[in-house]
Amino acid sequence: MLSERRLEVLRAIVQDYVGTEEPVGSKALTERHKLGVSPATVRNDMAALEDEGFIAQPHTSAGRIPTDKGYRLFVDKLAGVKPLSAPERRAIQSFLDEAVDLDDVVGRTVRLLAQLTRQVAVVQYPSLTRSTVRHVELLSLAPARLMLVVITDTGRVEQRHVDCPAPFGESSLADLRARLNSRVAGRRFSDVPQLVQDLPESFDRDDQGTVATVLATLLETLVEETEERLMIGGTANLTRFGHDFPLVIRPVLEALEEQVVLLKLLGEATDSGMTVRIGHENAHEGLNSTSVVSVGYGSGGEAVAKLGVVGPTRMDYPGTMGAVRAVARYVGQILAES
Amino acid sequence: MLSERRLEVLRAIVQDYVGTEEPVGSKALTERHKLGVSPATVRNDMAALEDEGFIAQPHTSAGRIPTDKGYRLFVDKLAGVKPLSAPERRAIQSFLDEAVDLDDVVGRTVRLLAQLTRQVAVVQYPSLTRSTVRHVELLSLAPARLMLVVITDTGRVEQRHVDCPAPFGESSLADLRARLNSRVAGRRFSDVPQLVQDLPESFDRDDQGTVATVLATLLETLVEETEERLMIGGTANLTRFGHDFPLVIRPVLEALEEQVVLLKLLGEATDSGMTVRIGHENAHEGLNSTSVVSVGYGSGGEAVAKLGVVGPTRMDYPGTMGAVRAVARYVGQILAES
């Protein structure tokens, strides 16, 4: 087990490196931190830390930089979550309160996260499967063409066209609309399939085909939209890392283009707490110099989607984690209110 | 006026520079192009072109590169629009045909554009003011709370909550819904205000307040959404220009974050034809090493929104213009069909 002071040395190294972006040496450490020991002692501690794999030197005769394992220890044991200041909290709340619809909420959230963390922010739209149906609407566009609109409790609206096998009268339409709503309104999307299963039987034979088609489209909407949408912001913050260009900017930009990759990154977050994936802990190769801080958020106690930031492993973990957690909380509140 | 051959030299310089990304000299030019004259002659022509401001040398003893003015002449007089190949056209069409809703259409369009041009693509959502209303839907969420849903002919759906000053009965709701639709369905958004102006008068005094509130929200939706939404893609293509990092990547990423800036860039496109803004022709400073190729697209003959790509001034103009034009056409078709 590492002694108390050695942990303190690791903390100092991480803090300095995050600040200066340069390998930190023993002498500089003792000057900038009140460790109460001489550089030589720190050197011994550093050698020990290096043996354990917490720090490394980019080349002989240079300072040390933390390894992924070092950051991991730092995040788990040495760093707390730095809470935001009161003015920051107020600013978040009032900024999010101004949102007019779901798109706006997500858009504002992503901008907020990017600005607070000065990193790339990713926000997942609230999931359909976990949220409930507020209303299903059916409109007649043409004699044999309908439009199906699904409205969720998170304010999301999905619509699909339905081509009917046979013309469908206005009265049948009203009937179907009413029955559909009485069955599924307020229910979870995952419960919908069995709730509507026997619905076609109660209609005239002529209409059964159309009803079945409508239901099929409804269920399809449910499934398709499980592949969630994302909103991304703050990519301009990537330019802050101009030096290690190929290590960070390129792979991140490429990953951002791939929804699948991003969803997988966010998906690793557990529902309950905050997740921090450091460097190689991210399955996706190319994001090996990148860390992801993510957390679930939701309108009730339950998480309906996730949000997070992507940045270089050399990031301010306490501050970033604080910002991510705070933003997630406030978005949850906003969603619950609307 | 410049002689025929000098224009030919300019064309050769632009083509070579776009290909190699390096200043091009007189000797290399005669080797790679069949100009039928010696390097010395080309040198004289180059000197003349430089006097006129069409090309410049980055430093004394280096080759020449085109200036913005040179690219402008190239685009206007020397370069055609390179049509896409038949397989490319088929690929575009089938890829766009698979889209299920408007978001999907826009998303696929942006990915397509980015891939074809290997540059950053920007697609504006179809505008509400120029498109027509397909349907207005009113739902009751609570006794004094309604949801207003507006569906346009481009498949776009907007929804807003409405808090009523007084409870609003189901029959009044059905009545308002029916009257609203009979007046505005199929009409342009810009015509809506005067079409609904006298609607409150025909309702019971108790309901007039609510009707007025609903109408106000409807008109507000119309106005608010005139500040269009955009979708962006292909930012990873920026990494192809790793060398002149600060000149291209940073400002473009920053501009992409600012919807206002982007809309202004696209907005400069005229409705009719394709617009190419080269370097300093873009009002926004910082985009001085960047060109924007944009064009309007629409479901009918008329443009309802714009799309385009952003890239370095050193781009393949004929190819880019061909791709942009083709994609705009096919998106227009898809919108018309749906």
Add this chain to the structure above:
DNA sequence: TCTGGCACTCATGACGTGCGAGTGCCAGCA
């Protein structure tokens, strides 16, 4: 177990130099 001292390493940046692509100019030729 900590400290000061000492020899060693090696990335970095400054400096000098040769190379070569590219230019401008000029005299000669069609």
Add this chain to the structure above:
DNA sequence: TGCTGGCACTCGCACGTCATGAGTGCCAGA
């Protein structure tokens, strides 16, 4: 008048050399 080959000149770039200094490991002594 316009094109061509020749020639001297410019100057960015790549390369090799070298001094600097931050940083290290090790060791003897407190």
